[in-house]
């Protein structure tokens with residue numbers, strides 16, 4: 008069977024023609040609005056018979072495969088028998104710096120379009136034209152070449168020859184990958200209870216091209232139950248690629264282990280783990296320019312060789328492997344990962360590579376997305392993470408400072424305009440707005456163009472930071488709808504304007520669109536309706552809930568109805584610490600106690616250690632490093648002879664994502680209902696949800712809070728025969744609205760010890 012490979016003309020020529028260095032960490036690509044504006048400006052000058060945005064595609068056979076290429080040609084200019092292919096490019100550089108041979112890749116793209124068009128219309132020659140537009144001055148400069156069909160064909164095949172070096176390895180790998188995933192068997196003797204149901208649902212979701220919301224208790228083995236069916240779907244030709252998205256290092260490791268297990272069972276697959284830039288950067292200071300970083304210098308000259316090499320040698324491409332090959336080929340480890348993300352079969356990474364419009368993998372073509380599934384682990388975390396991704400802010404003081412530093416320049420004028428505008432906003436006292444400040448967005452767009460023109464000439468930290476913040480602001484403004492609000496904070500002379508995303512559902516839906524399937528899963532996706540709502544669920548999505556596989560009688564659940572409300576804390580502190588002691592005395596083994604804040608935790612810790620100095624204790628500290636965190640967890644081991652009681656905060660590093668299996672943890676005590684602190688943003692969320700017919704208080708406070716409680720309780724991982732204890736301290740746990748949120752496994756509680 009002939010292998011058909013699809014790729015856009017742009018991606019193909021960029022792969023072959025890229026060269027040079029990573030420069031200054033900022034891309035000079037103009038904003039979408041700006042790019043469209045420039046294209047439209049040039050296209051406005053076209054004659055009546057000319058065409059714009061012409062879709063072209065062709066199948067190009069090469070040895071034993073066929074490459075299907077497509078693209079959109081900016082302009083098709085017709086003058087009698089002469090046809091000109093026009094490719095429009097915007098640039099922040101002065102036009103004098105742009106010469107005919109400055110960008111071979113632009114020629115390559117236009118020649119491909121010319122070749123396809125000439126082939127389709129039986130033309131013996133066409134004119135290839137590059138039109139450059141300076142984004143600031145809007146001046147234009149054009150270069151033309153007349154090329155015969157034969158010349159274009161020979162050019163196209165030279166490009167194909169280069170691409171084939173990469174493609175042959177990829178095709179060979181794909182054959183093996185499909186074969187081994189088809190024959191792959193579940194890597195355990197039997198499925199645990201609930202595991203088959205989850206795996207089956209994931210597979211069906213992929214086959215049916217749907218979205219699944221799965222709530223599956225801790226202990227089921229969620230990681231393998233989602234990865235295995237997705238890999239099987241690759242073998243059945245339903246999928247080409249899968250993303251395993253997770254917010255935490257520990258769950259990332261679990262996903263790597265699951266893939267490794269499948270590889271040990273015969274699977275041939277390329278799995279990449281993406282590590283954040285600040286963690287994987289080789290340099291002391293992350294300044295991504297050819298002058299400051301040898302791994303940025305000449306990056307594009309060496310990257311293709313590095314990609315081919317790593318894919319030939321490795322299957323599990325984790326941080327260590329990336330670092331090794333990045334040093335070998337002297338390429339930036341972070342950008343190396345990004346390049347690999349487009350060509351490997353499975354990617355384990357943070358949510359933002361798919362959901363954040365600022366960092367998402369832009370080169371993932373629609374065609375590829377159709378054969379890609381996204382598996383979102385611990386999906387309850389995505390709600391707040393997404394809110395952050397879709398919010399943006401700017402500060403007046405930065406623009407004022409830039410105005411002063413760049414005196415008498417057009418950049419100063421642009422910065423001054425924003426500074427003045429924010430000053431007006433301050434005077435108006437119109438601090439909470441439903442509508443987007445479009446005038447400000449336009450000023451920001453002008454500022455971006457001016458900033459880019461300066462940044463190509465010089466390094467300037469404040470300008471670069473302000474440029475990024477302004478770009479994000481404009482990007483988020485493009486998404487702005489009635490699920491957003493704009494608010495202004497004034498503090499002395501500072502004015503901060505924030506575009507705040509109240510409800511991320513539409514954005515999550517939009518960013519996940521186009522993928523073959525989406526699986527959102529977590530141990531605590533309850534209440535299902537709330538998460539489905541906020542994660543962009545639709546009425547025909549699949550929803551499943553898989554209860555704990557373990558007998559609920561093995562876990563004793565106690566509710567202690569003491570008030571943990573702020574005003575009562577002092578009064579209830581004493582009985583609370585005695586209650587801790589009563590609970591931890593119930594059985595041998597280690598305990599974790601979770602609190603809603605550090606302060607509350609420290610006070611309770613002091614009281615507890617005063618009363619019971621002989622009990623071994625540990626306490627979480629603010630901003631613990633990964634090593635300190637591991638040391639803390641290592642103390643919770645089953646070999647301990649004396650009981651250990653750990654004090655930690657709800658919603659923190661120890662209350663989610665850590666698995667203290669077996670005898671490492673005997674009991675969990677949760678203080679309070681986890682409610683987020685009452686504040687301005689939460690209150691705006693409450694009002695918004697109320698206004699759209701939901702229970703605003705529940706959506707903004709109760710559900711996110713109870714999720715933290717359920718997550719903390721989930722750290723107690725029992726096996727079939729183990730017993731343990733979960734104690735919940737707060738009288739609100741006895742109210743109906745909170746009771747309704749307790750999982751089935753916790754509903755056989757007793758009151759008090």
Ligand code: SF4
Pocket residue numbers: 029284288289290292293294295296300301302303339340341342
């Ligand atoms: S190694 Fe660090 S400084 Fe160098 S290009 Fe990569 S991220 Fe930037």
